[in-house]
Amino acid sequence: xxxxxxxxxxxxxxxxxxxxxxDLTVADGEYVTILGPSGxxxxxxxxxxxxxxxxxxxxxxxxxxxxxxxxxEDRDIGYVFQNIALFPHLTVQDNVSYGPRxxxxxxxxxxxxxxxFLEMVxxxxxxxxxxxxxxxxxxxxxxLARALSSGSKLLLLDEPLSAxxxxxxxxxxxxxxxxxxxxxxxxxxxxxxxxxxxxxxDRIVLMRAGTVVETGTPEELYTRxxxxxxxxxxxxxxxxxxxxxxxxxxISVIELRNGGRVKVNQTDHPVGDAVVISVRPExxxxxxxxxxxxxxxxxxxGTYWRITANTEDEEEVDxxxxxxxxxxxxxxxxxxxxxxxxxxxxxxxPEDGVQEAIKLE
Amino acid sequence: MDSLITVxxxxxxxxxxxxxxxxxxxxxxxxxxxxxxxYALTDWGSxxxxxxxxxxxxxxxxxxxxxxxxxxxxxxVIDILVGLPMAWMMVRKEFRGKALLDTLIDMxxxxxxxxxxxxxAIFFAVTPESLAAPSFALNAVSSPFLLIVLLHVVFSYPxxxxxxxxxxxxxxxxxxxxxxxxxxxxxxxxxxxxxPLFRAGLVTGIILCFARSLSETxxxxxxxxxxxxxxxxxxxxxxxxxxxxxxEINPDLxxxxxxxxxxxxxxxxxxxxxxxxVIMKVHLPMGRIWPRPERLFSRGWFPKTKDGLxxxxxxxxxxxxxFFIFTYVVSVEPSxxxxxxxxxxxxxxxxxxxxxxVIDIALGVPLALYIAKNRTGKLPEVLDVLVNVPxxxxxxxxxxSLGVFWTGQNLIPTYxxxxxxxxxxxxxxxxxxxxxxxxxxxxxxxxxxTARTLGAKPVQAFRRVLYPxxxxxxxxxxxxxxxxxxxxxxxxQAVVASAQTAPVYIVxxxxxxxxxxxxxxxxxxxxxxxxxxxMLALRYITNRRSR
Numbered sequence: 047x048x049x050x051x052x053x054x055x056x057x058x059x060x061x062x063x064x065x066x067x068x069d070l071t072v073a074d075g076e077y078v079t080i081l082g083p084s085g086x087x088x089x090x091x092x093x094x095x096x097x098x099x100x101x102x103x104x105x106x107x108x109x110x111x112x113x114x115x116x117x118x119e120d121r122d123i124g125y126v127f128q129n130i131a132l133f134p135h136l137t138v139q140d141n142v143s144y145g146p147r148x149x150x151x152x153x154x155x156x157x158x159x160x161x162x163f164l165e166m167v168x169x170x171x172x173x174x175x176x177x178x179x180x181x182x183x184x185x186x187x188x189x190l191a192r193a194l195s196s197g198s199k200l201l202l203l204d205e206p207l208s209a210x211x212x213x214x215x216x217x218x219x220x221x222x223x224x225x226x227x228x229x230x231x232x233x234x235x236x237x238x239x240x241x242x243x244x245x246x247x248d249r250i251v252l253m254r255a256g257t258v259v260e261t262g263t264p265e266e267l268y269t270r271x272x273x274x275x276x277x278x279x280x281x282x283x284x285x286x287x288x289x290x291x292x293x294x295x296x297i298s299v300i301e302l303r304n305g306g307r308v309k310v311n312q313t314d315h316p317v318g319d320a321v322v323i324s325v326r327p328e329x330x331x332x333x334x335x336x337x338x339x340x341x342x343x344x345x346x347x348g349t350y351w352r353i354t355a356n357t358e359d360e361e362e363v364d365x366x367x368x369x370x371x372x373x374x375x376x377x378x379x380x381x382x383x384x385x386x387x388x389x390x391x392x393x394x395x396p397e398d399g400v401q402e403a404i405k406l407e
Numbered sequence: 408m409d410s411l412i413t414v415x416x417x418x419x420x421x422x423x424x425x426x427x428x429x430x431x432x433x434x435x436x437x438x439x440x441x442x443x444x445x446y447a448l449t450d451w452g453s454x455x456x457x458x459x460x461x462x463x464x465x466x467x468x469x470x471x472x473x474x475x476x477x478x479x480x481x482x483x484v485i486d487i488l489v490g491l492p493m494a495w496m497m498v499r500k501e502f503r504g505k506a507l508l509d510t511l512i513d514m515x516x517x518x519x520x521x522x523x524x525x526x527x528a529i530f531f532a533v534t535p536e537s538l539a540a541p542s543f544a545l546n547a548v549s550s551p552f553l554l555i556v557l558l559h560v561v562f563s564y565p566x567x568x569x570x571x572x573x574x575x576x577x578x579x580x581x582x583x584x585x586x587x588x589x590x591x592x593x594x595x596x597x598x599x600x601x602x603p604l605f606r607a608g609l610v611t612g613i614i615l616c617f618a619r620s621l622s623e624t625x626x627x628x629x630x631x632x633x634x635x636x637x638x639x640x641x642x643x644x645x646x647x648x649x650x651x652x653x654x655e656i657n658p659d660l661x662x663x664x665x666x667x668x669x670x671x672x673x674x675x676x677x678x679x680x681x682x683x684x685v686i687m688k689v690h691l692p693m694g695r696i697w698p699r700p701e702r703l704f705s706r707g708w709f710p711k712t713k714d715g716l717x718x719x720x721x722x723x724x725x726x727x728x729x730f731f732i733f734t735y736v737v738s739v740e741p742s743x744x745x746x747x748x749x750x751x752x753x754x755x756x757x758x759x760x761x762x763x764x765v766i767d768i769a770l771g772v773p774l775a776l777y778i779a780k781n782r783t784g785k786l787p788e789v790l791d792v793l794v795n796v797p798x799x800x801x802x803x804x805x806x807x808s809l810g811v812f813w814t815g816q817n818l819i820p821t822y823x824x825x826x827x828x829x830x831x832x833x834x835x836x837x838x839x840x841x842x843x844x845x846x847x848x849x850x851x852x853x854x855x856x857t858a859r860t861l862g863a864k865p866v867q868a869f870r871r872v873l874y875p876x877x878x879x880x881x882x883x884x885x886x887x888x889x890x891x892x893x894x895x896x897x898x899x900q901a902v903v904a905s906a907q908t909a910p911v912y913i914v915x916x917x918x919x920x921x922x923x924x925x926x927x928x929x930x931x932x933x934x935x936x937x938x939x940x941x942m943l944a945l946r947y948i949t950n951r952r953s954r
Contacts, residue, residue: 117706119592119596123588133586144599147695148591148696195589
C-alpha cells in the first residue's frame with residue numbers, strides 16, 4: 047500500500063509563491079498526472095514529494111508516514127528525471143544496479159535485479175554500453191529501469207518524455223503506463239503536455255500558478271471541465287461570450303454580442319446571466335442557420351480540415367470538417383455555424399474577462 | 408580603410424599572417440624555453456667535468472631537485488585534501504558570507520610570491536633576533552623543508568580551489584540527486600558519482616599546483632633568507648638563481664646551471680605527462696557502498712566539522728600568513744630607508760609588464776583564434792599541446808635557457824631589458840592563448856558565419872561579432888599576464904642576474920649581508936597594494952562576463 051497524501055503543501059522563494067497550499071491524495075496503484083503550463087509549480091511539487099526540495103509549509107505523507115525531515119535517500123521512491131541523468135561514467139547495467147548497490151545487496155542480487163528490469167524495458171542487449179552510445183528513447187528507458195530497480199512502489203516521473211522526439215515520446219508513454227500497472231505502482235507523472243496526460247493517466251491534476259485548478263479523469267476534464275481554464279488548456283475550444291436569453295424545454299438560448307444565437311443543453315444559469323460558452327471545434331458545423339460567419343483560413347491537418355471563421359459577433363470560431371466541399375467552404379465564403387447543444391458547456395462570465403481566465407500564469 | 412580590409416582579407420595575406428604567428432610562437436616562445444636541452448648534446452664534456460665528476464656538486468644538485476619535487480608533491484596532496492571540501496562548499500552550498508569567502512580565497516593570488524615568502528616566513532618560521540618579528544608570530548618552524556611546503560601551500564591553494572570549483576560547477580547536480588533517489592546517502596553519491604566525473608578538474612588543479620610549486624623562486628629564496636638557520640637547503644630554482652648571480656665571478660658554474668635547468672625541464676614535462684595519463688586512464692573501481700557509515704557521515708556533526716575545518720585552514724594556513732607582513736611593518740621599529748631604488752625598480756617592473764602584456768595580446772590572440780577554429784587539424788592540435796610547455800617548465804630554468812639561447816646568437820642585440828621582456832613573454836604568452844582559445848571555443852561559430860552570409864569579410868566578422876563576445880576573456884588574460892610578470896622573480900634573475908625588477912629588488916634587500924627587513928616589508932606592502940588593484944579589476948571583469 048503506497049498512498050501519497052499532501053496536506054497544505056507550499057513552497058515560497060522570498061516573495062514568490064511557487065506552490066500554494068496544495069492538498070491532494072493519490073491512491074495506492076493510481077496513475078496520476080500533474081499537468082500545467084511551465085512555471086505552474088508542478089515540478090516543485092513533485093520535488094517536494096521526493097524530498098529534493100524542502101517545503102516551506104504543509105506535509106507530505108507517503109504510506110501514511112510524515113516525511114518531514116526525511117532525506118531523499120530514505121523515502122524509498124523511484125524518480126525519473128526530465129534530463130534523464132544517467133551516470134555518464136557507468137555502463138547501462140551499472141546504472142541500473144546502482145540502487146541495489148546503494149543498499150549494499152550481494153553482487154549476485156545486484157546483477158539479477160538489473161537484468162530483470164533491463165529485460166522489462168527490452169534493453170538487455172545494451173547492458174554493456176555507456177549511456178552516450180544509446181539514443182534518447184533508450185536512455186530514458188534505462189533511466190526508468192534504474193528508477194524501478196530500487197524496488198520502490200512509488201514512481202515519480204518529472205517530465206520524463208519532454209526531452210525526446212515526438213515519435214519516441216508517444217511509444218514510451220504507453221510503455222510507462224504498462225509497466226506502472228504491471229508492477230502495481232503508485233505513479234505521479236508531471237507533464238506540460240495535455241495529450242500525454244490524457245493518454246496515460248487514471249486521473250489528471252491540473253495546476254496553474256501554484257494551485258490546483260481541477261482534478262478529474264481525462265474524460266471528465268475534456269467533456270465536462272468545471273473551469274474555463276481547464277476547457278481551454280486541455281484540448282482546443284472556442285470560447286464565445288453572451289448572455290442567457292431564454293430557457294425552454296431544457297435548453298438555454300444564448301445571445302451573443304451582436305445578436306447571434308446558440309443553443310445549449312444546460313440550464314443552471316438563470317435568464318439574463320452573462321455567460322461564456324465553451325465548444326470544441328469538432329462540435330461546431332456548418333448549418334442552414336446559427337451564427338453568421340465568414341471563412342478566414344483553411345488548414346489541412348492530415349486527417350481533417352481545420353476551418354477558421356469570423357462571426358458577426360466578433361468571435362473567431364474554429365471548426366473541423368472531415369471533407370472539404372469547395373462549393374461550401376472557401377476563403378471569404380459566408381456560412382452559418384451551429385453548435386452541438388449537448389457538447390457545449392456554459393460558464394459564468396469571469397469578472398476580469400475571458401483572456402484573464404485562460405492566461406497560463 | 409576599405410582597401411586595407413580588402414588587402415588583409417586576401418587569402419595570401421591571411422596565410423602569411425598565420426604563418427608569422429606560428430613562427431613567432433615556435434621561435435620566440437617554445438624554442439628558447441627548451442633550448443638548454445641542446446647543451447647536453449653540445450657540451451656533454453663540461454657537464455661530465457663540472458658535475459658528474461664532482462660528487463659534492465652532484466649531490467647538491469640531486470638533493471635540491473629531489474627537494475623540489477617532494478615539496479611540489481606534498482603541496483599538491485595537501486591542496487587537494489583541503490581544497491576539495493572548500494570547493495565543494497563554495498559550489499554546492501548557500502550560506503551567509505559566501506561572497507566574502509569567495510573574495511578571501513582569491514586574495515593570496517593578488518600577492519606576489521616574493522611578498523608572500525617574506526610574510527609567511529615571518530609568521531611561521533623561527534626568525535633571527537635582528538628581524539624582531541611580532542611576539543604573536545608563530546615562531547615555530549625551524550625546518551626549511553617544512554617552511555617551504557607551508558609557503559607553497561599558501562600560494563597554490565587558491566589555484567586548486569579555483570580549478571576544482573570550476574569543474575564542480577559544470578557537473579550537473581542532478582546526477583547526485585539521482586543517486587540519492589536510488590537510496591545512496593549524500594556521501595555515497597558524491598563519492599561514487601560526482602568524484603569520478605571530476606577527473607578533468609583534478610588534472611588541471613594538480614598540474615597547476617605542481618607546476619607553480621616546482622617553479623616558485625622568489626618567495627622560496629626570501630623565506631629561506633628570512634628564517635634563522637636555513638643551512639644549505641636549496642630547491643632547483645633557488646640554485647639557479649644563486650648560481651646565475653655568481654656566474655660572472657665563477658664561469659665554471661655554466662655547466663651545473665645547464666644541468667639543473669635540463670633536469671628541471673625534462674622531469675617536469677615527463678612527470679606532468681605521467682600525472683595526466685595516470686589520472687585520465689586508470690579506471691578506479693567504484694567500490695562498494697557502505698550504507699550505514701556513509702549515511703552517518705552524511706548528516707549531523709560531520710559535514711559541519713568538515714566545513715569548519717576548511718574555513719579554519721583557509722584562515723590560519725593561507726590568509727594570516729599572506730597578510731602577516733602588515734602587522735610586522737606596523738609593529739617593528741621604523742628605520743630610515745631610501746625610496747629611490749625601490750620606486751625605480753617598481754617603474755621598471757611596470758614597464759616590463761606593460762610591454763609584455765601588449766606583445767602577448769597582439770600575438771597571442773591570433774594564435775588562440777587559429778587553435779580554437781581549426782580544432783580538427785594536426786598542427787593546431789600540436790600547438791595546443793605545446794602552448795602548455797612554458798606553463799609547466801619552472802620559470803627559473805626557462806629564464807636560464809632563454810638567456811643562453813639569445814646571448815648565443817648575433818642577429819638580435821641582447822639588451823637586458825629586451826631579454827627580460829622576452830623571458831616574461833615566454834611564460835605569460837600561454838596564459839593569454841589559453842584564456843582566449845577557451846572563450847572562442849565557447850562561442851557558436853554560427854554567429855560569425857551569419858555575419859559572413861551578410862557580406863562581412865572575415866576580419867570584419869571578427870571585429871564586429873566575435874571580438875565583442877570574447878573581449879572580457881582577452882582582458883582577463885591580459886591582467887593575468889600583467890600580474891604574473893609583475894610578480895615574477897625566477898625567470899628574471901635567471902635571464903639577467905643584475906636585473907632590477909621590484910620582486911628581485913625585495914629578494915636582494917633580504918639576501919644582502921645586512922638585510923634591510925623594514926624596507927623590504929614596506930616594499931612588499933606597496934607591491935601587494937598595486938597587485939591587489941589589478942586583481943580587483945580582474946574579478947570585476949570576469950564577474951561581468953559571467954552575467
